[in-house]
Amino acid sequence: xxxxxxxxxxxxxxxxxxxxxxxxxxxxxxxxxxxxxxxxxxxxxxxxxxxxxxxxxxxxxxxxxxxxxxxxxxxxxxxxxxxxxxxxxxxxxxxxxxxxxxxxxxxxxxxxxxxxxxxxxxxxxxxxxxxxxxxxxxxxxxxxxxxxxxxxxxxxxxxxxxxxxxxxxxxxxxxxxxxxxxxxxxxxxxxxxxxxxxxxxxxxxxxxxxxxxxxxxxxxxxxxxxxxxxxxxxxxxxxxx
Ligand SMILES: Nc1ncnc2c1ncn2[C@@H]1O[C@H](COP(=O)(O)OP(=O)(O)OP(=O)(O)O)[C@@H](O)[C@H]1O
Numbered sequence: 001x002x003x004x005x006x007x008x009x010x011x012x013x014x015x016x017x018x019x020x021x022x023x024x025x026x027x028x029x030x031x032x033x034x035x036x037x038x039x040x041x042x043x044x045x046x047x048x049x050x051x052x053x054x055x056x057x058x059x060x061x062x063x064x065x066x067x068x069x070x071x072x073x074x075x076x077x078x079x080x081x082x083x084x085x086x087x088x089x090x091x092x093x094x095x096x097x098x099x100x101x102x103x104x105x106x107x108x109x110x111x112x113x114x115x116x117x118x119x120x121x122x123x124x125x126x127x128x129x130x131x132x133x134x135x136x137x138x139x140x141x142x143x144x145x146x147x148x149x150x151x152x153x154x155x156x157x158x159x160x161x162x163x164x165x166x167x168x169x170x171x172x173x174x175x176x177x178x179x180x181x182x183x184x185x186x187x188x189x190x191x192x193x194x195x196x197x198x199x200x201x202x203x204x205x206x207x208x209x210x211x212x213x214x215x216x217x218x219x220x221x222x223x224x225x226x227x228x229x230x231x232x233x234x235x236x237x238x239x240x241x
Pocket of ligand 1: 015016020038039040041042043044045046047188
């Protein structure tokens, strides 16, 4: 068994006639939280879609938990929470999570567990359409946790959450990683980068860096990761011109 949950080699993706992922290569070690960071439109969602196996790719290879991305063998091994919650708004949180648990063949006890893990126990019987944006996206995240998938791919799971909730979700991600789950989490909030074991910094469809937060600070001499990212961009642009 390889030590990597995700292996991406020379991935290229064309969308709307434009190459939006341009020959990206990286690995994600098992049992870690890897942050995928970069400005809006840099290709984070597209890269995640390729890992989940729902993106047509123009070139390269994506291997997930030892199988080619999109293989039927991976169907229950990946939890994917998209940016736009895909959960029925006319059901209660418990009804919706129970519905997906049945589809995924997840144990019945998982329903209460995942609702508690995203901090929605007090809203378990609220209709999803009446929840706030942050609660709605946490209900969506709960579905991704069903069945304890080996890989969680979470697209901006903390958008719209207050700092306390964001902090508790990052605690949850770290706890899941300690239990052996691998997490690939996108964000464009740089202060969340410090909570990751490894960072993939993306810009304009290419990877600027693939390292630990500490190594990125050392490499750039920057005090915080936002500055480190800006310095990497500046150095890259200076090298090109
Ligand atoms: N369905 C689509 N058709 C054509 N182009 C698309 C499509 N979806 C995304 N793109 C383009 O692909 C590029 C990468 O988009 P992507 O959604 O992967 O970026 P992102 O980094 O996730 O952005 P954000 O942080 O805003 O979600 C963008 O230039 C976007 O305009």
